[in-house]
Amino acid sequence: MKKILALLAAAALVATTFAFAGCEKKVEDADANVDGEAVEGEVEGEVAEGEDKEAVEDEENAATEDEKEEEKEDETVAEDEGKLVMATNAYFQPYEYFEGDKIVGIDVEIAEAIAEKLGLELVIDDMEFNSIIAAVQSGAADMGVAGMTVTEERLESVDFSYSYANGVQSIIVAEGSAITTVDDLYAEGADYQVGVQLATTGDIYSTDDFGEENVTRYSNGSEAVLALQGGDIDCVIIDNEPAKALVAANEGLVILETSYADEDYAICVKKGNTELLDKINVAIEELTAEGKIEEIVAKYIK
Ligand code: ARG
Numbered sequence: 386m387k388k389i390l391a392l393l394a395a396a397a398l399v400a401t402t403f404a405f406a407g408c409e410k411k412v413e414d415a416d417a418n419v420d421g422e423a424v425e426g427e428v429e430g431e432v433a434e435g436e437d438k439e440a441v442e443d444e445e446n447a448a449t450e451d452e453k454e455e456e457k458e459d460e461t462v463a464e465d466e467g468k469l470v471m472a473t474n475a476y477f478q479p480y481e482y483f484e485g486d487k488i489v490g491i492d493v494e495i496a497e498a499i500a501e502k503l504g505l506e507l508v509i510d511d512m513e514f515n516s517i518i519a520a521v522q523s524g525a526a527d528m529g530v531a532g533m534t535v536t537e538e539r540l541e542s543v544d545f546s547y548s549y550a551n552g553v554q555s556i557i558v559a560e561g562s563a564i565t566t567v568d569d570l571y572a573e574g575a576d577y578q579v580g581v582q583l584a585t586t587g588d589i590y591s592t593d594d595f596g597e598e599n600v601t602r603y604s605n606g607s608e609a610v611l612a613l614q615g616g617d618i619d620c621v622i623i624d625n626e627p628a629k630a631l632v633a634a635n636e637g638l639v640i641l642e643t644s645y646a647d648e649d650y651a652i653c654v655k656k657g658n659t660e661l662l663d664k665i666n667v668a669i670e671e672l673t674a675e676g677k678i679e680e681i682v683a684k685y686i687k
Contacts, residue, residue: 469505471496472526474514476582476605478630479685480532480650492530494681495549496652499668513604515584518542521655528665532624534586534648544656546665548649549678553625554587556641557632559613564620567643570595580609580618587622590646610635624648626686 473492475481481490488509500507510526517533520526521543534552535545558564570577571594579595581588583602592600601618603609609621610631622645623631632638652669654662672678 467504467506468508469496469500469503469528470508470510470526472510472512472517472520472529473531474517474605475509475511476607477532477624477627479626481530482630491550491681491685492532494684495669495672495678496528496530498672498677498681499652499665502668502671503664514582518653521653524655527654527661529653532627532650533653535651536586536589538589539653542656543653544658544662545651545653546662547669548651549669549673550650550682552648552650554590554622554645554648555625555628556643556645557610557613557621557623557628557638558619558641559616560637560639562619562639564641566641567645570620577619578617580612580621582606582609582623585623586646586648587624591622606631610638613638 471493473481473488475483475488475490477490479490480492481488483489488511493509496509497507510520512520514531517526517529517531518539521529529543532550532552533539533545535548539545556564556567556570564570564577569575570579577595577599578601579591579599580601580603581591582605588600588602601609601612603612606621606623606627609618609623612618613621614635614637621628621631625640625644628640632640652665654665669678
């Protein structure tokens, strides 16, 4: 009996080792695919098989050089290229939004000020809000700056800088709505459809509170507001400043006086990238002391 158990344990160990190796490989491949270089290197290595030995060795050396080069790049993406890539979702006025074909806003100006202090050029990469953390994790972007709330769950995937702003989750309803305070949403027998931007804290909290079946997710706040105007949903839960901008730009909507949640906004970086995180934190401290952050905020929030 004992022997069978031992055998089973050994088998399990082998299985996990394999599974783990499989996992690691996938991660490597995903990394390699980002810029395609390593993939090319591998393919070339295979083709070289069977050719004379010297050529093969040359190829291999070249591949190793490539890999080394790439590892170095991975460690300090920003400094190597002189660029600081910011992942954001530019449908979040006044933090980030399009003015013509230019992305402007509080986050953009703060990020620009940070990049300047670091001697780097800011590059803005606009994407779905839902993709920002993955972009930072993969190294496709150096940091996520998107009015992003610090949450316990996100802290498991990324590191956050010092907070540079406070956020409040507000509730937008149509004028004359039966929903007049946040408590109405929790009332006995209440069955409202809440609209949110996918993967935001509005989405996470309201799904927790009101259940999956009562939450409709949209790609951005404007789409949610359009659905509210069309009567598809009963309210939109979204950060207060974007809520104000949306209500100002759309007829027949109001923001409830009672808010839904209070939060802190911060910049996220790849987990363990303390080198960049420290620099960002120093920059935030300096910009705060210089009154620069306040100045930027005052420009957009009257
Ligand atoms: N503060 C909310 C969150 O972190 C919403 C942020 C949405 N930001 C944006 N750029 N669309 O989940």
